[in-house]
Amino acid sequence: MIETVATTPFDDQKPGTSGLRKKVPHFQTAHYVQNFVQSIFDVAKRPEKAVLVLGGDGRFFNREVVDIVIRMAAANGYGRVIVGANGLLSTPAASNLIRQRKASGGIILSASHNPGGPKGDFGIKYNIANGGPAPEGVTEAIYRRTLEIKEYRIAKAAAPDLSTPGEIAFEGMTIEVVDPVADYAALMEQLFDFAKIQALIASGFTLTFDAMHAVTGPYATEILENRLGAAKGTVVNGEPKPDFGGGHPDPNAVHAADLIARLMGDDAPDFGAASDGDGDRNMIVGRGIVVSPSDSLAVLAANAHLAPGYAGGIAGIARSMPTSQAADRVAAKRGLGMYETPTGWKFFGNLLDAGKVTICGEESSGTGSNHVREKDGVWAVLLWLNILAERGESVKAILEAHWAEFGRNYYQRHDYEEIDKRAAEKLMESLRDRLASMAGQRFGTLVVSEADDFCYKDPVDGSISTGQGVRIVFSGGSRIVFRLSGTGTKGATLRVYIEKFEPDPAKHGQNPEEALAELVETANAVGEIEKRTGRTKPNVIT
Known part of the structure; x- marks a missing residue:
């Protein structure tokens, strides 16, 4: 009835x-x-x-x-x-x-x-x-x-x-x-060379996957342990719980600190990964090195052809505007289409449906491809494993070789969480009011080449999205981006993205904090963050 x-x-x-x-x-x-x-x-x-x-x-x-x-x-x-x-x-x-x-x-x-x-x-x-x-x-x-x-x-x-x-x-x-799990696992078997990954694991390659008591526990257990032969216990925190075991199911340096600590230890496994609450995000960690989400997107795009599902090459790459420009350098060198969209996976849908791109990613730990229309944490882990199996190198070696070929984009995201919503809106309003006069301004050794409020015109349907984040670009390609996140439920979250391109391989071993120090100081000054929010430092740095 x-x-x-x-x-x-x-x-x-x-x-x-x-x-x-x-x-x-x-x-x-x-x-x-x-x-x-x-x-x-x-x-x-x-x-x-x-x-x-x-x-x-x-x-x-x-x-x-x-x-x-x-x-x-x-x-x-x-x-x-x-x-x-x-x-x-x-x-x-x-x-x-x-x-x-x-x-x-x-x-x-x-x-x-x-x-x-x-x-x-x-x-x-x-x-x-x-x-x-x-x-x-x-x-x-x-x-x-x-x-x-x-x-x-x-x-x-x-x-x-x-x-x-x-x-x-x-x-x-x-x-x-x-x-x-069944239909999803079958799709993964079509995209990746499970036999080659099985052989890698059988050769003594070790790995761990932290499901963070979220939904990917059953998926990772079925695929990594049951189908690929990883040892029982490879998947940790694998039982989904209504409160995620009291934890925060976000695969970043703060909430996946135990995973990172394990991969930095003397007896670290070769590979570590984590996924989030609903399984669409991922973290990739190699022995002794954490892979940033932006670098992960670039590496996956550069090496996707090594997996059977992408053997014919990829059509193009799309990234959200705040994501580092590391993927742009891959696209430029490989002659691929490159698209910069607002934050939100929905903006990739038209590009994927139109066949303009194959690989997409966001700096917030999300990567995916045209196999679905969402970002996909387990997919990213499997593509990394397929690449490792084909290249026979460590995560660290692959990352360092990538930087040597394409240059390194030093990158951080600073999150100021649960700040007063009105204060956050006034901060962004102030930045927008000053955009027209920023070009040519000097901040220490940094000179502003251009500044704007990102506006996106969809190349497929012509729709326009405005007010997507303030970009300040400096001579040499460094940049700072300010935007308010749309994923929180209390107050406002201000996100500040800081990026510096370094083409010189001799400087690729620099500590990110050191490489980005001047840009961080400039972001705090230009954004008037402490003055407007009362915060002297971010809640989370990723």
């Missing part, structure tokens, strides 16, 4: 870079989830009896919302919901299922790398039929609908048990419960 429930709008359901994210108690407000889901269903383009993919990273409140979405999908005329067993699906696995099964779209329940638990974060994101995050036109339409909604439709019956794969008839709709 279907019921129609009267409701009133909420004024704070505007999706950000990666969907709607709020604290769990906020989502638990009566009608809050239902209003947003109904707004998605009202706006989404779909045929009669459409197919919907559904799943999440297993964080606190995941299962309750899975049940709500199933009941509302039945009430709104969907013909089939494909859901991961126990409501689990990594974000890239969900994207793959949308594409494989020709679904009209999918709902992914995650706040990605944000903390979980009863007082942690939760999120709802809608992905369209290509498997990628809904573009701005769709998210804006969803938001407008949330401001005028007056009722939602939902089945009165409770959603059934979702623990066992199989089909279940429910209120005139079919619920298809699937193994969340």
Whole structure:
């Protein structure tokens, strides 16, 4: 039986870079989830009896919302919901299922790398039929609908048990419960030379993968241990938990410090990696060296042809604007197309669909390819392993050879988290007001060559996105970027990106803090960070 429930709008359901994210108690407000889901269903383009993919990273409140979405999908005329067993699906696995099964779209329940638990974060994101995050036109339409909604439709019956794969008839709709790992693992076997990676591991190559008690634990265990033959226990923190084991599921130097410490030790394994809450981010660490996300993107793009799935070469590379320009140097030297987009994976979708690019990446630990329309942490780990197996060199040797060929982009991101939102907005407003007069200004040895507020025109559909971050570029190619993040749930997060290009191999062994010291000092002065936020240092440096 279907019921129609009267409701009133909420004024704070505007999706950000990666969907709607709020604290769990906020989502638990009566009608809050239902209003947003109904707004998605009202706006989404779909045929009669459409197919919907559904799943999440297993964080606190995941299962309750899975049940709500199933009941509302039945009430709104969907013909089939494909859901991961126990409501689990990594974000890239969900994207793959949308594409494989020709679904009209999918709902992914995650706040990605944000903390979980009863007082942690939760999120709802809608992905369209290509498997990628809904573009701005769709998210804006969803938001407008949330401001005028007056009722939602939902089945009165409770959603059934979702623990066992199989089909279940429910209120005139079919619920298809699937193994969340199987289809994704099969795709990885098509892209990579599993036999060669197996041989590498059998030869004594050692590795460790920190799943951070997040959704990729089962994926990494099945692929690395069961299919590739890595020793049992290679995957650590492999059991997904609603609060991520009390940790913060963000694979960076702060939250994956134990992994880094292990790889820096005397008895370190050859290779280490980690992934985040919903499985779309990654960290790569070699024995004695941490690979920055920007360098990882460049290395993967330069070596992708070594994996069977990319043996014919890649069409081009795309990176988010704040990501270092290391990939640009690969594209220039290899004669590949290079695209600079705003932050947010949704901006890569058109480029991938149009065949303009094959490899994409963001400085926030996200890399991926045209196999899905999301960034993909496990994919990045497997491509690194395929490259290591083919080249027979260490992570450190590959990275140093890359710098010798293309030059080194020293790079850091400084995050100032949970600062006063108004203060953060005034800081950005002040920077924008001063842009026109910055060219030619000198800061120590640095001279500004150009400064702007990044605006992006999509080369495929012509859509324009403005206000995407302030860029200050100096003679010689160094730059500072300021932008406000759209992934937090409290206050504002100011991100400052600092980059210096060094072509001289003799200087590639420099400490990043030393190489970037003058730029860091300049960023603090130009941005008036301490004056406007009261912060003397960032919360996190990656």
